[in-house]
Amino acid sequence: MKLSRTYLPLLKETPAEAVIASHRLMLRSGMVRQQAAGIYAWLPLGLKVLKKVEAIVREEQERAGVAELLMPTIQPASLWHQSGRYDAYGPEMLRLKDRHGRDMLYGPTNEEMITELVRAGIKSYKELPKTLFHIQWKFRDEVRPRFGVMRGREFLMKDAYSFDLSPEAARRSYLRFFAAYLRTFARLGVKAIPVRADTGPIGGKLSHEFVVLAETGESEVFTAKGLVEKTPPPTSLDYDGDLEPLFAEWTGTYAATDEMHDEAAFLALPEDQRLQARGIEVGHIFYFGTKYSEPMQFAVEGPDGRAFVEMGSYGIGVSRLVGALIEAHHDDQGCRWPVPVAPYEVGLVNLKTGHDGTDGACHRLYDEAVAAGLDVLLDDSGDRAGEKFARMDLIGLPLIVTIGPRGVEAGQAEVKDRRTGAKQEVPLTGLVDYLRSAILPQRRLA
Amino acid sequence: MKLSRTYLPLLKETPAEAVIASHRLMLRSGMVRQQAAGIYAWLPLGLKVLKKVEAIVREEQERAGVAELLMPTIQPASLWHQSGRYDAYGPEMLRLKDRHGRDMLYGPTNEEMITELVRAGIKSYKELPKTLFHIQWKFRDEVRPRFGVMRGREFLMKDAYSFDLSPEAARRSYLRFFAAYLRTFARLGVKAIPVRADTGPIGGKLSHEFVVLAETGESEVFTAKGLVEKTPPPTSLDYDGDLEPLFAEWTGTYAATDEMHDEAAFLALPEDQRLQARGIEVGHIFYFGTKYSEPMQFAVEGPDGRAFVEMGSYGIGVSRLVGALIEAHHDDQGCRWPVPVAPYEVGLVNLKTGHDGTDGACHRLYDEAVAAGLDVLLDDSGDRAGEKFARMDLIGLPLIVTIGPRGVEAGQAEVKDRRTGAKQEVPLTGLVDYLRSAILPQRRLA
Incomplete structure (x- = not known):
């Protein structure tokens, strides 16, 4: 969405x-x-x-x-x-x-x-x-x-x-x-x-x-x-x-x-x-x-x-x-939702809406992640970065991916685990696979 | 079910x-x-x-x-x-x-x-x-x-x-x-x-x-x-x-x-x-x-x-x-349900509940069809055959499969199309594939 x-x-x-x-x-x-x-x-x-x-x-x-x-x-x-x-x-x-x-x-x-x-x-x-x-x-x-x-x-x-x-x-x-x-x-x-x-x-x-x-x-x-x-x-x-x-x-x-x-x-x-x-x-x-x-x-x-x-x-x-x-x-x-009941599994923050590079990278990643069966929320608003981060933390999606102009240039995105707060740089090329392997095992407990 | x-x-x-x-x-x-x-x-x-x-x-x-x-x-x-x-x-x-x-x-x-x-x-x-x-x-x-x-x-x-x-x-x-x-x-x-x-x-x-x-x-x-x-x-x-x-x-x-x-x-x-x-x-x-x-x-x-x-x-x-x-x-x-809204896609009639051969064949077929993603109703009741047929016609499932002792011996089941009334003998071995290829294209019109 x-x-x-x-x-x-x-x-x-x-x-x-x-x-x-x-x-x-x-x-x-x-x-x-x-x-x-x-x-x-x-x-x-x-x-x-x-x-x-x-x-x-x-x-x-x-x-x-x-x-x-x-x-x-x-x-x-x-x-x-x-x-x-x-x-x-x-x-x-x-x-x-x-x-x-x-x-x-x-x-x-x-x-x-x-x-x-x-x-x-x-x-x-x-x-x-x-x-x-x-x-x-x-x-x-x-x-x-x-x-x-x-x-x-x-x-x-x-x-x-x-x-x-x-x-x-x-x-x-x-x-x-x-x-x-x-x-x-x-x-x-x-x-x-x-x-x-x-x-x-x-x-x-x-x-x-x-x-x-x-x-x-x-x-x-x-x-x-x-x-x-x-x-x-x-x-x-x-x-x-x-x-x-x-x-x-x-x-x-x-x-x-x-x-x-x-x-x-x-x-x-x-x-x-x-x-x-x-x-x-x-x-x-x-x-x-x-x-x-x-x-x-x-x-x-x-x-x-x-x-x-x-x-x-x-x-x-x-x-x-x-x-x-x-x-x-x-x-x-x-909130800090467990995967099986999270409103969305992945939050995707476009650090600079309106910037061609990040807009393109975000929409490509969004389409690819949705096609891979992930439940994703893309923040495509024009709000300031701080507002976007606070919103993602408040609604509490399990993984938050941030894509900014510098990351796009370096071919990297930041992935944050909402539960632990741990952040990691992940190459854009393997990002959807990374998200799937982090999310899928948690979908069904027991 | x-x-x-x-x-x-x-x-x-x-x-x-x-x-x-x-x-x-x-x-x-x-x-x-x-x-x-x-x-x-x-x-x-x-x-x-x-x-x-x-x-x-x-x-x-x-x-x-x-x-x-x-x-x-x-x-x-x-x-x-x-x-x-x-x-x-x-x-x-x-x-x-x-x-x-x-x-x-x-x-x-x-x-x-x-x-x-x-x-x-x-x-x-x-x-x-x-x-x-x-x-x-x-x-x-x-x-x-x-x-x-x-x-x-x-x-x-x-x-x-x-x-x-x-x-x-x-x-x-x-x-x-x-x-x-x-x-x-x-x-x-x-x-x-x-x-x-x-x-x-x-x-x-x-x-x-x-x-x-x-x-x-x-x-x-x-x-x-x-x-x-x-x-x-x-x-x-x-x-x-x-x-x-x-x-x-x-x-x-x-x-x-x-x-x-x-x-x-x-x-x-x-x-x-x-x-x-x-x-x-x-x-x-x-x-x-x-x-x-x-x-x-x-x-x-x-x-x-x-x-x-x-x-x-x-x-x-x-x-x-x-x-x-x-x-x-x-x-x-x-009723005569179109596939996309049928309560079940396939009705399975066991002609002789209690007969080892038909019970076994029906349950095997049922498990196989459900595993293949078909929505199946198995009539496992002890009612007479006539009652079972009338019930299937009344509730109107698109395909009705009948398995009886003679069919099991011959390795065959009868498949009836509820809409046209047409009946066909189908080998038990390829039955689930037959049902899938009949049902799946009708699931989504347009």
């Missing part, structure tokens, strides 16, 4: 309402713009990251054998009367009436609707298990939205649902998502640890939160250092195989948020292993049995007669993850 | 409310399920098509140099007070109040919001032109939603907006979208003709509708046969070049809907060229000048002083297109 073709409005000043780094940096670097409290427009730079996060989440759901569908944002209240949650949900549910006066709502979650959808089509236990996911905007009318996209009102969520005949089969589905989540967060470039969680308003029997460690996290996490450093399951993981050993390995170490904390168990860890830190919840999985299938009368004929279907639900906060990623990857100058 | 892993609930009976083919077929083939009047869940099969349509629309916007962003679904009413449209819009706007009693609405369109967004970041005429698009769910509270996704209340739309310094520059932006739309619809596999349109409630100076000819269309179209058969602009089209000759070529022939019909002009066509048909509106483009920038005070310093920005907006009904595509491509047995 050429800067002149996209829309990247930076803010000079830090907005007063932004108290955490991700909120501040997303506003300053023109990733989002607030339209109402907790409601954001995703400008081109922010949308690029959101879509990369979404794509990785989707790929790992598909790898785990989960099929995608898409439910609407607006739901009829009648569905929620079936489960009994319409009255129970409280003021976070955005309720509305259509022009005919019918009660509707903006979906804050989809247990009721997915139960209706699958109930309508599944007649026999032979069609189970089913696991389905969707990635859709949700609305929760938080009383005090804050921290930018980390606690917004309109937010993008991946929610998945499992339907099984027996508790044993439901546990297998649960483990499938557990394993997929470990892979997902690792690929995104964050260290998320699973902690046993309270089942809360969704209810249920088994539940884990996935928490990214970050200073600005809303909850307190207690765990062992070893858990944070564990290697995620490999690409070759067989989701149809026995996942119990993997689950045992990842849940055998003490890990809890303040809500579920057991001080004695924590103190039983060797002292040099104890880790107390702040965390951001980025995923939450639940096995809740027949909590919805029973009131909504979703039963199938099994080999042993008619039984209510066993269900679970599995969420990832897709838009929240963009904020969490910045909390984990930034410095004083701005 | 294996049938056992996805969720494809077919309806045996035709739902009484479905009066047109696309509505009927989308419900029967398990593409969508209604959740409330005009509000649909997209089941896996329908979502596959929706996403392929969306991807082609996006690709052609990007090719034309338009940058993507994403605006939220919920908007503050205050924005619409700035333009004066809050009171003017009428009951099709879904209005609501949040928990603090603030007036909000579910966006039916985004002229106001995009004007606010670009106004906030553009300070100088040197940053113009800007063209931006987003693909987002909209809500219009139709008094009588009907025809399934063709006239739903919650629908997916691509809307784009252009910002220019002068009417001449705005016209160049308009022509850019005009050309992109010709390419988009051709690639989707429909014949959409541009007709001069009334500017309606959006207002403005220049407007075209893009209309797909189909018997069930809501409007009457008058044009010349030659226009329907024209070749769309090639991939190599230079969007930065002069598009006036292209525009003149495509608008030089009489074409109008009943709203704007001029009988005398139509009768001036040679009699054997006159074409009167029904049409479905799938795109609409507007140049409306300063209609929003003036009340919303979006002006920039130009070389000749301060001027209000010249704007246009450009819509494509993405979810509606799925219905329009079926209207254009179906027969008595079901």
Whole structure:
């Protein structure tokens, strides 16, 4: 993308309402713009990251054998009367009436609707298990939205649902998502640890939160250092195989948020292993049995007669993850994106726009790099060099290539690694190969 | 995808409310399920098509140099007070109040919001032109939603907006979208003709509708046969070049809907060229000048002083297109998808699930075809052969491969072309190459 073709409005000043780094940096670097409290427009730079996060989440759901569908944002209240949650949900549910006066709502979650959808089509236990996911905007009318996209009102969520005949089969589905989540967060470039969680308003029997460690996290996490450093399951993981050993390995170490904390168990860890830190919840999985299938009368004929279907639900906060990623990857100058989720992989600075030599070299390099499959942003603006460098540091692309008149004469460009700050002179002739070999291995972790 | 892993609930009976083919077929083939009047869940099969349509629309916007962003679904009413449209819009706007009693609405369109967004970041005429698009769910509270996704209340739309310094520059932006739309619809596999349109409630100076000819269309179209058969602009089209000759070529022939019909002009066509048909509106483009920038005070310093920005907006009904595509491509047995938008490119029928020979051959072929980049649906169910064939015909995949015990023995499979009905025996050894050479050339038209 050429800067002149996209829309990247930076803010000079830090907005007063932004108290955490991700909120501040997303506003300053023109990733989002607030339209109402907790409601954001995703400008081109922010949308690029959101879509990369979404794509990785989707790929790992598909790898785990989960099929995608898409439910609407607006739901009829009648569905929620079936489960009994319409009255129970409280003021976070955005309720509305259509022009005919019918009660509707903006979906804050989809247990009721997915139960209706699958109930309508599944007649026999032979069609189970089913696991389905969707990635859709949700609305929760938080009383005090804050921290930018980390606690917004309109937010993008991946929610998945499992339907099984027996508790044993439901546990297998649960483990499938557990394993997929470990892979997902690792690929995104964050260290998320699973902690046993309270089942809360969704209810249920088994539940884990996935928490990214970050200073600005809303909850307190207690765990062992070893858990944070564990290697995620490999690409070759067989989701149809026995996942119990993997689950045992990842849940055998003490890990809890303040809500579920057991001080004695924590103190039983060797002292040099104890880790107390702040965390951001980025995923939450639940096995809740027949909590919805029973009131909504979703039963199938099994080999042993008619039984209510066993269900679970599995969420990832897709838009929240963009904020969490910045909390984990930034410095004083701005964002510092890991390659897999960087808005662009390479930033290309033309030191002297209007100078024939640098213009030519920059456009040639840009065309060549794009043709080689790299995701490149070319700063073709007429701004001063200092402004261009500050902009690249703020938006935080992994590699920044600078081409100036002297470099063109010497046949050299400067390549800076945004993470380490290391700079290197690279011959223009081999530059695209150099960039590819630096970027490609980082695209897919694990 | 294996049938056992996805969720494809077919309806045996035709739902009484479905009066047109696309509505009927989308419900029967398990593409969508209604959740409330005009509000649909997209089941896996329908979502596959929706996403392929969306991807082609996006690709052609990007090719034309338009940058993507994403605006939220919920908007503050205050924005619409700035333009004066809050009171003017009428009951099709879904209005609501949040928990603090603030007036909000579910966006039916985004002229106001995009004007606010670009106004906030553009300070100088040197940053113009800007063209931006987003693909987002909209809500219009139709008094009588009907025809399934063709006239739903919650629908997916691509809307784009252009910002220019002068009417001449705005016209160049308009022509850019005009050309992109010709390419988009051709690639989707429909014949959409541009007709001069009334500017309606959006207002403005220049407007075209893009209309797909189909018997069930809501409007009457008058044009010349030659226009329907024209070749769309090639991939190599230079969007930065002069598009006036292209525009003149495509608008030089009489074409109008009943709203704007001029009988005398139509009768001036040679009699054997006159074409009167029904049409479905799938795109609409507007140049409306300063209609929003003036009340919303979006002006920039130009070389000749301060001027209000010249704007246009450009819509494509993405979810509606799925219905329009079926209207254009179906027969008595079901859908008949063109390759670029088919939910899967190849259907693979295992004639005898449970038979070692056919199971083995089917899974080998499936793995090989998927590895070769084909989008395949394997019917691995235990249903009777007749049911499997009827299902494949109903969902309408372009090529249907059948493998049975006798075929495996003979080393042969039957390949049926869903469009022509032609059947052919193909050796199993060269089958994937055969499928690739049949599918790949059809993936990208024009």
